[in-house]
Amino acid sequence: MKQKIYSTxxxxxxLTLSITTLSFGSEPKKAENFKLKDYNGKEYQLSDFKNSKAxxxxxxxxxxxxxxxxxxxxxxxxxxxxxxxVTFLGINSNKQESIDEIKEHAKSNKLDxxxxxxxxxxxxxKFNASFTPEIYVLNGNSEILYHGRIDDGRRESDVKNKDxxxxxxxxxxxxxxxxxxxxxxxxxxxxxx
Numbered sequence: 001m002k003q004k005i006y007s008t009x010x011x012x013x014x015l016t017l018s019i020t021t022l023s024f025g026s027e028p029k030k031a032e033n034f035k036l037k038d039y040n041g042k043e044y045q046l047s048d049f050k051n052s053k054a055x056x057x058x059x060x061x062x063x064x065x066x067x068x069x070x071x072x073x074x075x076x077x078x079x080x081x082x083x084x085x086v087t088f089l090g091i092n093s094n095k096q097e098s099i100d101e102i103k104e105h106a107k108s109n110k111l112d113x114x115x116x117x118x119x120x121x122x123x124x125x126k127f128n129a130s131f132t133p134e135i136y137v138l139n140g141n142s143e144i145l146y147h148g149r150i151d152d153g154r155r156e157s158d159v160k161n162k163d164x165x166x167x168x169x170x171x172x173x174x175x176x177x178x179x180x181x182x183x184x185x186x187x188x189x190x191x192x193x
Contacts (some may be wrong), residue, residue: 028143031057031136034123036091036116039103044089044114050140053085054171056164058150059124060090060115061132062097062105064187069154070133071109077150077164078113084172088113093124094132094190121191134184137167137177145171148182 035045049055058074061067078088090113092102099117106115118124127136137146146167153159167177 028145031138031142031144032126033142034126036118036123038114038116039099039106044116046089046138046142049087049089050142052087052140054081054145054168055087055089055138055140055142056081056168057127057136057138058088058090059093059127059129059132059134059189060111061092061094061187061189062101063094064132066154066186067132068109069156070150071111073150073156074133075110075112078111081168082113086168086172090115091118091123092116093118093121093129095121095192096190121189124189124191130189131184131186132189133186135164137164137171139171145177146180147184149184152182154185 031046033046035043037043046055046057056077060070060074074088074090082088090106090111092115102115102117105111116123129136133150135146135148135150136144139145146164148163150162150164151159152161152163161182163179163182166179170177
C-alpha cells in the first residue's frame with residue numbers, strides 16, 4: 001500500500017514539474033545587449049535599435065562560400081525591408097577576417113547595412129551562433145522571434161522556403177512567427193578559442 005502511495009505521489013510530482021517547465025518554456029528568449037564597432041570605427045549597441053519593428057542580426061563572413069552565396073539575397077532583403085522599420089545588423093565574428101577585408105567585402109557586394117566586427121567572438125558566444133550565415137530576428141525588446149537560416153537553398157534556384165522573409169512579414173503584420181526555428185547551415189564561425 002505504501003509503495004502504491006509513493007508511486008502515485010512521485011507521478012504527481014513529475015507531472016507538476018512537467019507542467020511548470022512547459023509554462024516557463026513558453027517565454028521568449030531575450031538577446032543580451034551588446035556593443036560593437038563597425039568597419040569605420042563607429043560604435044553601436046543593440047539597444048540603439050529598440051524602436052525598430054524588427055532587428056535582423058546576421059552572422060556573416062567574407063571568406064565562407066555559403067555566406068557569399070547569400071550576398072545578393074542579403075543585399076536585396078535589406079533593400080526590401082529597410083523602409084518598413086526593420087534594422088539589419090551584420091556581425092562578423094571570424095578571427096581571421098580583418099576589418100579592412102570586411103569593409104572591402106561589403107563595398108564590393110553592395111552590403112549597405114551596418115556590419116560590425118565581433119572581436120574575440122563575444123557576441124557570437126552570447127547568441128550561441130555557430131554558422132555563417134545564421135540569423136536572429138528580434139523585436140524592440142530584444143526578444144528572439146526567429147532563429148535559423150535565410151532560406152532553404154544555398155543556390156537561389158533551389159529555394160523553396162524563404163524563411164526569413166516569411167518571419168519578417170509575420171512580424172510586420174503583427175502576427176506570431178509561425179516557424180520560429182529553422183536549421184542554419186553554412187561555414188562554422190572561426191573562433192579565437
